[in-house]
Amino acid sequence: MIRALGIALVFWGGLSQAQAPSDGMALLRKIYLATEKLSYTGTFVYQQGDRTETSRITRVTGPGGDIERVEVLDGMPREIVRTRDTVRCYLPESQTVKVERRVDQRAFPGLLPEQISDLMRNYDITRGKTLRIAGYDCESVVLTPKDDLRYGYKLWADANSGMLLKARTFNRKGEIVEQFTFAQFAIGNVSRDQARTRHSVQSWRIEDAAVAPANLARAGWSVNPALPGFRRVAEVTRMLGEARPVGQMVYSDGMAAVSVFIEPVAGRAETVRPGLSSLGAFHIYTREVANHIVTVVGEAPAASVQRIANTVEFRQPQ
Amino acid sequence: MKSKISALVDGELERHEAEEALEALGTEGLARDTWRAYHLINDSMRDTRLLSSGFAARIAAKLADEPTVLAPRARPILQRRSWQALSVAASLAAVAFVVSVAFYPQDGPVAVAPVAPQALNTAPQAETAQVAPPEAADDYLLAHQGYSPRNSLQGMAPYVRTVSSEARAGRR
Numbered sequence: 001m002i003r004a005l006g007i008a009l010v011f012w013g014g015l016s017q018a019q020a021p022s023d024g025m026a027l028l029r030k031i032y033l034a035t036e037k038l039s040y041t042g043t044f045v046y047q048q049g050d051r052t053e054t055s056r057i058t059r060v061t062g063p064g065g066d067i068e069r070v071e072v073l074d075g076m077p078r079e080i081v082r083t084r085d086t087v088r089c090y091l092p093e094s095q096t097v098k099v100e101r102r103v104d105q106r107a108f109p110g111l112l113p114e115q116i117s118d119l120m121r122n123y124d125i126t127r128g129k130t131l132r133i134a135g136y137d138c139e140s141v142v143l144t145p146k147d148d149l150r151y152g153y154k155l156w157a158d159a160n161s162g163m164l165l166k167a168r169t170f171n172r173k174g175e176i177v178e179q180f181t182f183a184q185f186a187i188g189n190v191s192r193d194q195a196r197t198r199h200s201v202q203s204w205r206i207e208d209a210a211v212a213p214a215n216l217a218r219a220g221w222s223v224n225p226a227l228p229g230f231r232r233v234a235e236v237t238r239m240l241g242e243a244r245p246v247g248q249m250v251y252s253d254g255m256a257a258v259s260v261f262i263e264p265v266a267g268r269a270e271t272v273r274p275g276l277s278s279l280g281a282f283h284i285y286t287r288e289v290a291n292h293i294v295t296v297v298g299e300a301p302a303a304s305v306q307r308i309a310n311t312v313e314f315r316q317p318q
Numbered sequence: 319m320k321s322k323i324s325a326l327v328d329g330e331l332e333r334h335e336a337e338e339a340l341e342a343l344g345t346e347g348l349a350r351d352t353w354r355a356y357h358l359i360n361d362s363m364r365d366t367r368l369l370s371s372g373f374a375a376r377i378a379a380k381l382a383d384e385p386t387v388l389a390p391r392a393r394p395i396l397q398r399r400s401w402q403a404l405s406v407a408a409s410l411a412a413v414a415f416v417v418s419v420a421f422y423p424q425d426g427p428v429a430v431a432p433v434a435p436q437a438l439n440t441a442p443q444a445e446t447a448q449v450a451p452p453e454a455a456d457d458y459l460l461a462h463q464g465y466s467p468r469n470s471l472q473g474m475a476p477y478v479r480t481v482s483s484e485a486r487a488g489r490r
Contacts, residue, residue, distance in 0.1 A: 046475075
């Protein structure tokens with residue numbers, strides 16, 4: 001009897017293992033919908049290496065459009081506010097506001113619900129252990145990469161609302177690369193005013209990114225992502241900083257994203273140091289191609305960022 | 319002074335206090351020894367690989383021996399051509415044109431030379447130079463962030479990621 005029970009348990013265990021991916025997918029979809037729909041306020045901590053930074057987040061959805069505002073409370077003050085088609089980054093110390101407006105139809109291209117299932121090509125998606133975070137019982141989903149080209153992710157979401165309350169990025173050794181954790185969180189009871197900036201910016205310098213769709217291939221540039229699962233999701237020209245025109249191509253596997261920036265060497269005051277720099281989950285790799293500086297910025301392991309950077313080529317258009 | 323230096327190592331000083339502490343560090347002596355000691359403690363606590371003793375002195379001596387190269391990097395063709403491009407752009411006065419022209423190398427056939435396709439390396443390149451993040455790193459991160467699929471799961475939270483003040487300091 002006991003043996004039969006044991007076999008039944010093993011069988012049941014195997015069965016629930018087999019069901020795990022779809023369970024994980026269901027939780028990802030729930031998180032996605034909660035991110036779209038919920039109005040909330042909260043305080044979260046961002047950790048990377050030995051650095052911790054607290055920020056306050058406010059989001060209001062509903063008629064009149066969604067507004068979301070993040071204020072960084074530690075270190076250099078800054079505030080980011082997103083409306084449907086515009087992101088503004090306020091930097092009070094330099095009295096600068098950086099503005100980015102979207103030109104394409106999709107307000108802000110992100111992960112789409114149908115793409116969530118595409119994630120299974122590059123990640124094993126399983127359910128993790130439940131955990132209590134900021135007073136909420138959370139369910140978790142783990143995205144374990146199938147290769148070394150991307151990081152893994154562990155996400156914890158409120159079992160009721162689906163709100164993501166903790167997100168961890170880990171490398172192939174299982175070490176934490178960076179982590180976001182809510183310390184305090186409340187759904188609802190947010191007025192639109194709370195999501196607006198307090199800064200009056202009349203006298204501030206405005207840096208408009210002037211994003212425009214582009215075809216950099218026609219200009220002679222080619223990038224072969226050479227990374228399985230990564231495809232191009234955006235190709236634009238834009239201004240960077242005060243007024244430096246750059247081309248930007250973005251590649252993504254649905255979770256990780258890598259941007260390739262291309263700009264002329266001429267006119268750059270700063271000397272450019274080719275090489276790799278690491279900033280937590282980000283790697284930045286710089287090299288020179290045909291009198292242009294290629295800067296590849298990615299939320300991916302160094303080798304992946306370098307691989308993309310090394311395939312950037314220029315051929316004189318015919 | 320010791321506690322000041324400890325706070326400086328941890329990045330906890332106000333600007334005027336930090337300047338004072340840095341001034342003290344400017345001269346060899348107890349302050350600088352304390353600075354080194356605290357960093358050593360930090361490194362060992364964080365399991366950072368330690369440099370051999372006297373490393374800084376040896377590097378300084380080697381640098382002093384290096385000849386100073388005064389010749390600037392030659393790029394005369396490029397400069398002349400970009401002026402031509404600029405005057406054309408000015409006469410057209412079209413922003414769109416400036417942007418598109420910026421992505422065409424301006425030096426004609428010369429551009430073909432550096433295009434040699436790079437070998438695809440699968441392993442992390444050990445010989446890659448580790449450099450401080452570029453001056454405009456925060457601008458790149460901000461420009462990149464708008465396209466990160468994580469926004470769909472996490473909203474604006476990932477936007478808080480910028481170059482830390484330590485990395486910024488390391489650039490100087």
